[in-house]
Amino acid sequence: MGEAQIERPTSPFDGKAFDVENALLMYALSYATMPAEGIYDQPALEPLRDSIKDCHIYLVGLTPVIQTQAVTQDGTNMVTSMSVRGQIHDLRWAIPPNVVLKGDADQGWWGEDEEGRRCFPDEVTIGMRLKLEAGVDFKVLYIGQAFGEEGSRNALDRLRKHETLQKIALQGVPAGYRLTLLMLEIQPGNSTITVINPRAANRSQGSERIRMGLDKLFGTDEAERTTLYEAALIRYFQPPFNTIFKKSFPSTNLKVLADCYDKDFAAVVAEISIDELPFTLFSDTVAHRHNHIAKFDLHDDEARRVFFA
Template identity: 50%
Template sequence: MLSDKRFDVEHALNMHAASFFYMPAAGIYDRERLEPHAELIAKCHIYLIGFVPRVNFVNAAQKDRDLVLTYEILGKSYDLVWELPPEAMLHHENGLWYVGDGTGRRFFPNEGACLQRLNHQYGVIKFLVKYIGQAYGQDGSRSALDRLIKHETLQKISLLGAPEGYRLELILLQVEPDNQIITIFNPFAENKKDGSARIDQGLEKLFNTSEEERVALYEAAMIRYFSPEFNMEYKNSFPSTTLKILQDCYDKDFSAVSAELVLDDLPVTLYSEAVTPTDMHFAFHDLHTDEARKVFFAM
């Protein structure tokens, strides 16, 4: 299988999401609520716009030593069961539910934890990706949130309205700040004389790829992968030798680029019209059509 490949050294540029911030689209103007998360948001240059089923809290009840929270999603009921600590009891006061332990302390499962459990337990919190974009600015000074505040496509999707039982949500992503290169050494390749030069090209790319380039490539790779309804650019044109964002990869004769979106604590499962729901998304793209150059994702 490797004997019909051209070069003994091939590289792929690999990028992945390092962290995220999840929020309702309507919350982009609520600066007071966003302020505690400002440091994380400032690092997020990629954004996903999509529809998620509405999660309606129905009731809380205590059954023996268990706290049972009931939710309604798309007309169906789902229960989450939490084991209560000793002495803890459920209370309802002034329209609010809380758990007290007899010492004056009050607590209750937070929304993020409940969403995550609902999705992991029942698989019902699915995020339909409708648009992917990025913002960077000068030296990374512009975050995804800065872009979304005056975003025509977000406004368009909002005006068109969400399907019944759904609401418009946002995921802001931080792309891993460190460069990653995947390299294959193939002793059976046709050309073994250029190995040293090709290793040098990989090292140069490893140490000199800018954050701005990583963000742009991550966006393009994910757009091609998800093929969201409202994206136009990159859906059918990535990868291509004519794209400026790929010029350095082609100059250094890279074989492929890949973008990963795997976040264990993301409370939703991503999908699109082109991609089935899953918790792990890998956007692999060969940069060459020649079969002799496809060594990473076509094997």
């Protein structure tokens, strides 16, 4: 009797074209956010300048108006009553020992210790609490970028003369909402994801393709990353005021992707995963999520799809 043949389990990696495939990973490193009308308010912009200077991606969207209705003391807790979409949300904060609540609706409120030092939950902390407890969100209406010569322009430079921003504002903002800007800084270096597939049809180019991933993918410059990140987010969120990239990304006909195909990327990934954002992002086509990952295969050939099969 012959030996019984042991069948190897099938795998989604069986028969793929190459034993090594590379993807370019891009993610938002930091952010700045502000009401759209604030782009001309120089004193208000001053504390944000360091955060904004390297932000080349911007999102325009709607966020609910948030107002502080009252701040009171309840035993050892400070209670900030915040109005969001007409509903009051009471946020409780433990008051440190020897701190007294001071202020009023005109001056604002703060805690003050025996030496006169002031303390109060900062905007980021309050925003994160409201995001979780009141469902504060950001509806994406438009996505754009500004880069210039060797990164000489940032998002704010572009937004000050932005026709689409003016168009959105002129069409009107729903009651209870405000037009808000989210500006993102993309990570300064290149990150790649490499899949090594021992079941590929062609397993003779592994070393060469690894070297290509290191040499060519790491040669992608900041201007290219900025455009790829913008294109991926537009394709993902489908913002109503964007036209380019909404349906055409990815495509071999796009100039922005010509270099990607030359470097033989198999996929691109653009992430927004910042825990400190004071709202959750969503659009007409993308549900509310704390983290968003726009991921796209660049090849129609099924044999090249190994990342998002």
